[in-house]
Amino acid sequence: MRLLYRRPLATVCFLSVALLGAAVFLPFSVKAILCGGGLILAAVLFMLPRFSHNSGAKPTTEVSRKEKPEGMRILAAVSALTLFVCMLCSMLWEDLPQYRYGGLAEGEHTVTASVISVSGTGDYVTTEMRLTEADGKAADLRVCLFFYNGFAYEEGDVLRFSATADRLSRQNSDDIYLLADGCRYELTPVTAPEKTGHRFSLAGSMRRLRGRLSDEVGKIVPERPAEFVRALLLGDRSGLPLSDTVAFRRLGIGHLLALSGLHLSVLLGFVLAFFRRLCPYRAVTAPVACLLVAAYAMLTGGSVSILRAALMSGTALLSWLWGARRDPLTALAVAGAVLMIFSPSCAYDCAFWLSFSATLAILVLSPWL
Numbered sequence: 075m076r077l078l079y080r081r082p083l084a085t086v087c088f089l090s091v092a093l094l095g096a097a098v099f100l101p102f103s104v105k106a107i108l109c110g111g112g113l114i115l116a117a118v119l120f121m122l123p124r125f126s127h128n129s130g131a132k133p134t135t136e137v138s139r140k141e142k143p144e145g146m147r148i149l150a151a152v153s154a155l156t157l158f159v160c161m162l163c164s165m166l167w168e169d170l171p172q173y174r175y176g177g178l179a180e181g182e183h184t185v186t187a188s189v190i191s192v193s194g195t196g197d198y199v200t201t202e203m204r205l206t207e208a209d210g211k212a213a214d215l216r217v218c219l220f221f222y223n224g225f226a227y228e229e230g231d232v233l234r235f236s237a238t239a240d241r242l243s244r245q246n247s248d249d250i251y252l253l254a255d256g257c258r259y260e261l262t263p264v265t266a267p268e269k270t271g272h273r274f275s276l277a278g279s280m281r282r283l284r285g286r287l288s289d290e291v292g293k294i295v296p297e298r299p300a301e302f303v304r305a306l307l308l309g310d311r312s313g314l315p316l317s318d319t320v321a322f323r324r325l326g327i328g329h330l331l332a333l334s335g336l337h338l339s340v341l342l343g344f345v346l347a348f349f350r351r352l353c354p355y356r357a358v359t360a361p362v363a364c365l366l367v368a369a370y371a372m373l374t375g376g377s378v379s380i381l382r383a384a385l386m387s388g389t390a391l392l393s394w395l396w397g398a399r400r401d402p403l404t405a406l407a408v409a410g411a412v413l414m415i416f417s418p419s420c421a422y423d424c425a426f427w428l429s430f431s432a433t434l435a436i437l438v439l440s441p442w443l
Contacts, residue, residue, distance in 0.1 A: 097164035097168075218261070364392070
């Protein structure tokens with residue numbers, strides 16, 4: 075109850091993270107029942123004071139008696155309303171596209187898809203695509219493909235090919251990582267993809283920019299240190315030897331190679347120091363810093379840890395802009411809720427839960443350490 079009164083936004087966001095994480099594993103019918111039940115319960119609880127006032131009951135002057143039931147009613151009403159919103163968001167993002175266009179039957183299909191991301195080097199490449207057409211019918215599904223003979227396409231390319239579809243399963247540990255990226259089917263190409271067009275892809279543009287910056291780092295810095303500079307600044311660990319990665323882990327500093335709040339806070343500190351000297355007005359400095367943080371998060375690949383740190387930084391900057399109290403616990407709760415709302419498949423991602431829980435533990439236990 076104290077958390078609700080002191081940090082109402084943090085309470086609602088933490089509850090949203092828990093509900094959205096659980097909603098991923100629920101069928102559509104259960105989500106619909108919970109959504110309707112939450113809306114009805116919230117409406118009843120919010121209307122209770124009006125009913126008691128109209129019933130002619132005498133208002134009590136004892137605040138201590140009234141405070142506890144009133145607080146419990148508010149807590150229950152906020153929880154029911156949060157349940158309604160979370161189940162509604164989960165149905166809109168997860169279930170609506172599948173019910174609108176239908177799923178993909180297992181077997182061979184002729185599909186049209188646009189490339190979302192490409193990972194891997196050499197002959198073995200993993201790519202994720204947005205399926206827009208299957209056997210001449212409109213579709214809206216995220217699928218993954220594995221290519222063992224190289225892949226000559228990039229983000230934004232629209233491809234047409236024949237492939238066999240297999241639905242990913244939660245019981246298969248190998249599929250969990252693909253489900254965490256939002257994929258629902260694995261396609262195995264039967265014919266070679268044919269490029270039919272190209273769409274603008276922000277991820278592709280950022281990846282090409284990161285490649286150019288990585289090349290520039292190689293020109294300025296000697297080869298050996300350049301591998302660490304790329305990893306620490308751009309999140310590009312492709313040139314880092316496995317022996318160095320293992321050595322960092324054995325020393326207990328492997329987290330330095332994974333971009334997270336540490337790297338972003340250093341960058342944000344330099345940005346704020348520079349812009350506050352250039353322009354002391356927070357109405358200019360805060361939005362510019364937010365844009366630079368968002369650009370850096372996308373430039374480095376948008377891993378869960380860097381997105382969590384970027385959202386927390388953005389929340390803190392907005393609080394500073396509005397002159398509100400900056401609370402890291404509320405910033406963490408907002409970051410977790412935003413990630414879960416716009417990417418419900420984070421519930422499958424161990425990196426999300428580890429990053430979220432580790433930061434929560436640091437914030438909660440730091441006063442006693």
